[in-house]
Amino acid sequence: MNFEVSTEPAHGSQDWFRVGRLSDISVQGARVALLPQGRVAIFRTQSGEIFAIEDECPHRQGPLSEGLVHEYSVTCPLHGWRFDLRTGEAAFPDKACVKSYEVRIDGDFIFVALGPNRFK
Amino acid sequence: MRERLVVIGNGMAGIRVVEEILKRDSHRYEILIFGSEQEPAYDRIMLSSVLSGEKRMDEIIIHSLDWYEQNGIRLVTGREAVSLERKSKIVHTDDGGRIPYDKLILATGANAVFLNVPGKNLHGVLVYRSHLDVQEMIAISRQKKRAVVIGGGLLGLEAAHGLVKQGMDVTVVHIFDTLMDRQLDFVSGKMLKQALEDRGIKFLMPKTTKSLVSDETGWVRAVRFQDGTEIEAELMVVTVGILPRIDLALRSGLNCQRGIVVDDYMGTSDPAILAVGECVEHRGATYGLVAPLYEMARTCAEVLTEVPGKDVTDSRRLQQSHALQPYKVTPYKGSTTSAKLKVVGVDMFSAGKHTGDPWTEDIIIQDHFLGIYKKLVVRENRIVGIVLYGDTEDATWYFQMLKESRDISDIRDRVIFGRAIVNSKSDQTPGLSAALTNEMEVCGCNGVCKGAIVQAIQSLRLTSLEEVRAHTKASASCGSCTPLVKDILLSTLGPGSEISPTREGICACTQASAEDIREAIRAQHLLTIEAVMTALSWKSPEGCSTCRPALNYYLLSEFSGEYRDHFRSRFVNERLHANIQKDGTYSVVPRMWGGLTSPSELRAIADVADKYGIPTVKVTGGQRIDLLGVKKEDLPGVWRDLNAAGMVSGHAYGKALRTVKTCVGSEWCRFGVQDSTTMGVRLEKMTWGTWTPHKVKLAASGCPRNCAEATIKDLGVVAVDSGWEIHVGGNGGMKVRVADLLCKVKTQEEVLEYTGAFLQLYRKEAHYLERTAHWIERVGIAFVKEKLIQDPEGRKCLYREFLESQESSQVDPWAALSASRADLKEFVTFNMLEAEA
Numbered sequence: 001m002n003f004e005v006s007t008e009p010a011h012g013s014q015d016w017f018r019v020g021r022l023s024d025i026s027v028q029g030a031r032v033a034l035l036p037q038g039r040v041a042i043f044r045t046q047s048g049e050i051f052a053i054e055d056e057c058p059h060r061q062g063p064l065s066e067g068l069v070h071e072y073s074v075t076c077p078l079h080g081w082r083f084d085l086r087t088g089e090a091a092f093p094d095k096a097c098v099k100s101y102e103v104r105i106d107g108d109f110i111f112v113a114l115g116p117n118r119f120k
Numbered sequence: 121m122r123e124r125l126v127v128i129g130n131g132m133a134g135i136r137v138v139e140e141i142l143k144r145d146s147h148r149y150e151i152l153i154f155g156s157e158q159e160p161a162y163d164r165i166m167l168s169s170v171l172s173g174e175k176r177m178d179e180i181i182i183h184s185l186d187w188y189e190q191n192g193i194r195l196v197t198g199r200e201a202v203s204l205e206r207k208s209k210i211v212h213t214d215d216g217g218r219i220p221y222d223k224l225i226l227a228t229g230a231n232a233v234f235l236n237v238p239g240k241n242l243h244g245v246l247v248y249r250s251h252l253d254v255q256e257m258i259a260i261s262r263q264k265k266r267a268v269v270i271g272g273g274l275l276g277l278e279a280a281h282g283l284v285k286q287g288m289d290v291t292v293v294h295i296f297d298t299l300m301d302r303q304l305d306f307v308s309g310k311m312l313k314q315a316l317e318d319r320g321i322k323f324l325m326p327k328t329t330k331s332l333v334s335d336e337t338g339w340v341r342a343v344r345f346q347d348g349t350e351i352e353a354e355l356m357v358v359t360v361g362i363l364p365r366i367d368l369a370l371r372s373g374l375n376c377q378r379g380i381v382v383d384d385y386m387g388t389s390d391p392a393i394l395a396v397g398e399c400v401e402h403r404g405a406t407y408g409l410v411a412p413l414y415e416m417a418r419t420c421a422e423v424l425t426e427v428p429g430k431d432v433t434d435s436r437r438l439q440q441s442h443a444l445q446p447y448k449v450t451p452y453k454g455s456t457t458s459a460k461l462k463v464v465g466v467d468m469f470s471a472g473k474h475t476g477d478p479w480t481e482d483i484i485i486q487d488h489f490l491g492i493y494k495k496l497v498v499r500e501n502r503i504v505g506i507v508l509y510g511d512t513e514d515a516t517w518y519f520q521m522l523k524e525s526r527d528i529s530d531i532r533d534r535v536i537f538g539r540a541i542v543n544s545k546s547d548q549t550p551g552l553s554a555a556l557t558n559e560m561e562v563c564g565c566n567g568v569c570k571g572a573i574v575q576a577i578q579s580l581r582l583t584s585l586e587e588v589r590a591h592t593k594a595s596a597s598c599g600s601c602t603p604l605v606k607d608i609l610l611s612t613l614g615p616g617s618e619i620s621p622t623r624e625g626i627c628a629c630t631q632a633s634a635e636d637i638r639e640a641i642r643a644q645h646l647l648t649i650e651a652v653m654t655a656l657s658w659k660s661p662e663g664c665s666t667c668r669p670a671l672n673y674y675l676l677s678e679f680s681g682e683y684r685d686h687f688r689s690r691f692v693n694e695r696l697h698a699n700i701q702k703d704g705t706y707s708v709v710p711r712m713w714g715g716l717t718s719p720s721e722l723r724a725i726a727d728v729a730d731k732y733g734i735p736t737v738k739v740t741g742g743q744r745i746d747l748l749g750v751k752k753e754d755l756p757g758v759w760r761d762l763n764a765a766g767m768v769s770g771h772a773y774g775k776a777l778r779t780v781k782t783c784v785g786s787e788w789c790r791f792g793v794q795d796s797t798t799m800g801v802r803l804e805k806m807t808w809g810t811w812t813p814h815k816v817k818l819a820a821s822g823c824p825r826n827c828a829e830a831t832i833k834d835l836g837v838v839a840v841d842s843g844w845e846i847h848v849g850g851n852g853g854m855k856v857r858v859a860d861l862l863c864k865v866k867t868q869e870e871v872l873e874y875t876g877a878f879l880q881l882y883r884k885e886a887h888y889l890e891r892t893a894h895w896i897e898r899v900g901i902a903f904v905k906e907k908l909i910q911d912p913e914g915r916k917c918l919y920r921e922f923l924e925s926q927e928s929s930q931v932d933p934w935a936a937l938s939a940s941r942a943d944l945k946e947f948v949t950f951n952m953l954e955a956e957a
Contacts, residue, residue, distance in 0.1 A: 020950035028662075028688040033950040042950070046662055063704040066692040068665040075665035077692040077700055079566075082665070093591045 016104060016111040022050065023108055030065040030074075037114055040101060041065035043074065043085050050105060051085035052112045054098040058090075064098070122150045125424070126211055126219060128201050128368065129227030130155025132164055133397025133413045135182055137225055139643070140421030142191055148425055152194040152219065154201050154211075157250060160185050164250075165410055168462050171254050171282030204372035206390050223392055223424060226369055226380060230362040230398035230408065235270060239332030244340040245356045248279045257357065261286035264354035268292075268343050270329055272299040274459055276359035277316065281463045283357070284320045291351060292316075293343065294325040303459045303470035307486060308493050308509040315466050315491070324351065332356065362408050364399045379406045384451035386420040396420050403454050412455035419452040450911070456523050460512070469515040472522050473497050473505035480504060483536045494536055501529040514538040524902045540603040543897070553607040562608065563594040563601045564854070570608060577612045585609065626888075627666035632656045634887040637671065641678050649675065649686055663689075670888035673775065676811050677883045680925035693773040697933045698755055707748040708758055710767035711808065714782045714800030714820075715743035724765030728758055742779030742817060744772070756944050759934035770933035771809050775889070777816050780804040781829065785822025785839065794839030796822035799868055803837075806872055807879060809930035810922070813886040813895070816879065831859045834892040835878055837871050840864070844871050848878055848904065849896035857893040860901040863909055877908050877915045880922035 019033040025044040032055055033040045039055035041064050051072075055065050062078030073091065075082045082091040088100035102113035125141070127134045130153050138151060155161070159181070166180040188195045200214045204224070211219040232247035234240060244260065246253050261267070261283060269280045272294030283290045292299075298309035299316075313323055328346045332353075335341040344350045364379035375381045375389035379401030386394045396416040398408055407413065426449055458471035476482050476497050483496045490510065496518065497505030503522045508515055517539045521528065528535050531542045556562070558571030576582060576591045588609055589596040595605040625631045630653075632640070637652060646652045649671045653663060663671065668689035675683045693699050698706035710725065725745055729737050736748035750758055762769070772778055780803045783789065785796030800820040807818065819830035821838045830836025832852035836859055838845045843866040850859030862878070865871060881904065886895040896904060908915045937944065 024945060024950075026688070026946075029946070031946070031950050039949075060702065061704065063700075066696075066700065066704075068668060068689065068691070070662040070664050070668065071660065073664070078702070080665065 015114050017114055019052075019110050019112050021108045022105060022110055025050070025110075028069040030067075030069070032063075032065045033112065035112070035114060037099070039063075039065075040112060041074075042103070042110060042112070043069055045069060045072065045085070050103045050110055052101040052103050053083065053085060053088045054100075056098065057081055057083075058096040058098060059094075123148065123222040124220060125149035125151045125223045125225070126221035127151065127153045127225045127227060128211070129153075129225075129229055129397065129399075130157065130161050130195065130197070131227060131229045131397065132161065132182070132410060133229065133399075133417060134225065134227035135161040136414055136417035137227065137396055137420050137424075138193065140417050141425055143642075144421060144425040146191070149223070151192070152196060152221075153188075154199070155195060155197045156200060157252070158197050159251070160188065160195070162251060165462075167248075167251060167254050168278035168282055170251070171257060171279065172285040173282075177251060177255075201368060202371075204368065204393075206372060206393070209392060221392070223394070225420065226374075226388070226393060226395040226399060227397045228365040228368060228399040230364050232358065233361040233363055235329060235358045235360060237329055237331050239334060239340070242332055242334050242340040243338055244354060245332065245358065248275055248357050248359050249362075254282075257283065257355065258286060260355045261288050265289055266291075266352050267355040267357065268351060268353035269357045269359060270343075271359035271361070272296070272323070272325060273302060273359060273361070274300060274461060276357075277312075277321075278462055279357050279359055280321045281316070281319065283355075288355070289322075290320070291322040291324055291353075293327050293329065293345075293351075294323065295328055297326045299323075299325075300459075300461070300470070303474055303507075304468070304509075305475050305495065305507055308468065308470075308495070308507050311488075311491065311493055311509050312461075312466065312468060316463070319463070319465075362398065364401065364406055366399060369395070369399070377401050384419070384453060385423050385449065386416055386452060387423070394420050394423065402452065405454060407455060407457065409457045409459070412457060415455055416452050419450060422449040450914075456519075458506075458515070458519055460515075467508075467510055467512040469506065469508040469512040469519075471506045471515075471519050472503070474507050476505070483532075485536050496536060498528070498532075501527050501532065503528060511538075520900055524900060526900075526902070540606070543603070553604055553611055556608075562604055563592075563596075566593040566596065568592050568594040573605065573608050574612050577609060582609070583613065626670055627664055629653075629658050629660045629663050629667050630656060634670070634674075637674055638678070641674055645679075647675065647679065647683055649689060673811060673813065673888045677813075677925075681928045694775070696752070696755060697759070697770040697773065697937070698750065699773040701748065703749075704752075705748075706750045706752060706755060707746050708750055708755070708762070709740060709744045709746050709769060709772040710762050711769050711772060711804075712744050712767075713804050714780055714797055714802075716782075716797065716801065717745075721765060721767060724762060724767065728761045731761065732758055734758075740779070743781050744779055753947050753949070756938050756947055760938045763932070763934050763938060768808075768932040768934060774811070775814050776809070776811055777804070777807045777818070779817060780807075781817070781819040781833070783820075783822050783827035785820075789822055791825055792822035792839070793841050794822055794844065796820040796828065796837075796839055799837060799839075799844075799871060800828075802868060802872060803875060806876065806923075806926070810879060810883070810926060811929065812879065812883055813888050814891045816882075816892070818875070832856060833859065834882075835859075835875055837875075842866065844868075846871065846874050846878075849892045849901065851891055851893035853891075855893075857897075860896065860904075862901075862904065873915065873919045874908060876922035877918035878904070880918040880925075881907055883922075 030043045041055035042052045057076040062076040066077045067074040072085045088098040090096040104111040161182045163180045169175040201211045202214050203212045232249040267283045267288045267290045269276045269292045280290045280292045330346045331344045333342040342350050366376045369380045380395040382400045397413045480499045485494045492510035495507040506518045556570045561569045595602045672686050672689040732754045734747045738746045740746045780800045782797050782800030786792035816834045819828040819833040819836045821828040821830045831847050832850040836847045846862045847859035848862045851857040
């Protein structure tokens with residue numbers, strides 16, 4: 001894949017990827033990072049918290065990063081499925097789940113954990 | 121110096137007039153209000169809820185004392201106006217005070233009628249009128265057990281219900297054998313009596329009270345009737361009617377009959393004095409309900425704010441000068457009233473003539489088992505009376521037809537079955553869902569078949585439309601299959617079942633309806649989404665994807681120049697000014713005014729398609745070119761290049777004006793009678809960029825052959841020899857609806873005026889996501905005609921408002937966005953940005 005990501009020293013057994021700056025995501029907005037796992041949507045909530053989930057709705061593959069953010073939810077722009085940013089789980093009555101990733105903030109930088117020691 | 125306006129009466133009418141005046145011209149008057157009760161104004165209609173314990177007194181206050189202060193209004197309580205010195209325009213108060221006025225409004229309301237029988241002055245005998253009466257009733261209910269309510273009308277039954285809720289043993293005594301005899305007929309009255317008996321209220325009727333019996337302390341002990349019988353009573357509430365309070369007006373020599381006589385401009389016999397509310401008599405009628413009072417208040421406020429420096433309260437002069445100078449005053453022409461009982465779980469509605477006469481016919485459905493009774497009283501194929509019991513879902517619809525005096529001959533055979541059946545007749549007959557197989561699709565939007573709905577209802581025990589929507593998504597999108605889904609729900613649940621009522625709020629975050637929201641935004645001048653949510657007690661702090669775009673729109677349409685758009689509450693199409701497609705790419709449609717284009721524009725479009733590798737180029741249904749399959753990160757480049765070729769867009773994907781379709785008209789066509797292309801271009805140039813409740817499509821045809829298909833557009837104009845026909849409310853989408861003919865006009869300028877006015881009315885009145893077709897079906901074309909045709913001044917005013925709001929909204933977002941580098945960051949993915957840096 002033709003993109004660059006910088007890998008920071010491992011914290012515990014996680015690989016942390018520096019994906020961008022906090023100040024580049026507006027409140028209730030999202031940005032997409034292209035990572036080895038695919039497109040990851042990084043959200044900033046009204047409360048200022050950052051969450052990262054897979055950018056693809058399991059229903060018809062809508063880009064969740066373009067959805068409307070309200071509290072800890074995002075609503076898919078294609079057909080209105082709603083996901084919890086904290087867990088990746090779809091809201092009742094839909095049954096589905098997108099991957100969610102751990103996030104760490106260091107200064108103005110956002111780091112996303114992509115699972116245990118994937119490349120080691 | 122400002123003119124002095126004195127309002128006598130701090131009740132619902134007085135306050136409403138003041139609100140209406142402030143809304144129109146908050147600086148015109150120095151206002152002073154007399155209130156006989158000690159408190160700020162409260163919602164008297166809600167007293168029943170206070171008595172039954174469903175609401176607290178502070179929840180029914182209309183305005184706190186702060187409101188009076190903030191608006192610079194002096195509220196005088198505890199002093200009463202005793203007479204008027206009309207020549208020198210002075211109000212005399214009971215403590216010898218003299219208060220001068222320039223204009224005076226009498227809103228003195230009404231008094232409860234008292235029973236004129238021996239013993240009426242005993243302790244424990246009350247009327248039901250003010251909050252003090254309610255407080256006293258509640259206090260007595262804590263100590264005494266047995267209550268008797270005299271009067272089986274609306275108020276009496278609400279009082280009885282409240283007292284039962286307070287734990288009392290309540291008997292209602294009524295002089296006739298039908299409860300609410302002013303609103304109900306014998307059958308529905310009997311059903312109501314049964315329902316109230318089930319709720320613990322006892323009845324004695326017909327019975328006429330003869331006297332009240334005292335105990336040794338002077339407290340009421342029993343009620344004695346004319347037939348010699350007696351009933352024990354420790355609390356007696358008299359609710360036998362109200363009488364307009366006219367003593368002050370009478371004493372001051374104003375023309376009074378049953379009430380203070382007013383004309384259609386709320387003027388009394390004194391040009392400086394107006395009167396509104398329960399105290400007035402208008403065209404021989406007096407009113408004791410709230411709706412007429414609001415209508416009167418509006419007219420009154422219009423009269424008082426319209427023409428500065430003129431004594432317009434002299435209505436004769438007003439009427440004479442009407443022809444010369446058009447005033448914006450809508451005369452009050454009387455009200456058709458309706459009644460609903462505010463007792464939880466009892467659905468009843470009544471309006472107009474509830475009993476027939478030799479010139480009327482009744483259409484009736486009656487089912488004691490289901491507890492349903494519906495009666496329409498019809499004269500010459502027009503509804504003149506409505507009585508609904510047990511199922512009031514169609515009350516507004518029937519009432520609208522009654523008020524409009526609509527001819528029902530075309531729907532007479534099924535009108536009694538309700539709106540759903542009447543409206544669905546063309547594609548469904550009642551109970552059609554029975555004829556559907558389980559595999560057949562019910563909801564086209566979400567691809568749900570009948571079997572899936574039935575299964576969900578059975579396995580999850582669903583009982584409301586809301587639940588069916590949540591679990592199956594059927595009827596959750598456009599709603600055109602709602603009657604069918606309801607029918608499936610009902611037939612799956614089996615005979616005799618009931619559908620749980622649907623919540624009223626616009627989404628799960630709120631109980632507020634679209635009307636509540638608009639009202640709050642207007643009345644409290646709310647300028648942010650959060651402020652609306654706070655004012656209406658939203659359940660979730662940030663709302664959801666349903667309410668946020670709606671609130672954003674309501675705020676935008678109310679205060680177009682002043683409100684700051686909330687970008688994050690917009691759907692992706694409006695945020696990115698492009699149309700999201702199924703694979704997450706976008707499509708872009710450059711604007712071509714009236715469908716016209718040029719070789720250089722076409723070249724630019726072709727170049728853009730080549731440069732960005734756009735896979736599909738297609739002509740849309742609205743005669744524009746659609747570039748499909750644009751990647752998000754290419755959008756700014758695509759805009760920039762199209763912009764450079766002089767093309768704008770941005771609103772072609774939003775809840776906004778999409779396109780104006782045209783034919784070639786008289787310029788080229790051998791049949792064309794008018795220049796429809798120029799008409800279309802002018803329409804599009806005027807209307808692009810406006811935000812509307814839903815997408816809006818226009819069309820202009822050059823002759824009655826109607827090649828632009830103008831009669832299935834939100835607004836279409838069709839040329840005829842003598843000018844243009846304007847059609848509104850058409851829809852070629854989900855469910856085809858042929859537009860209603862609004863009017864015929866002569867010139868292009870008139871077409872523009874009607875179009876602007878129509879769109880402005882739609883922007884102000886329709887619910888968010890309601891197409892013009894659905895809106896007109898809800899409010900009726902007569903409403904639109906009333907606003908745009910019967911009221912030329914109102915139409916001009918709407919047109920002006922439309923043009924004004926266009927000044928701030930005709931901004932090309934392509935140009936704006938591609939000029940600002942900061943906002944463009946959003947379009948690139950994170951790592952590409954890093955690589956660039």
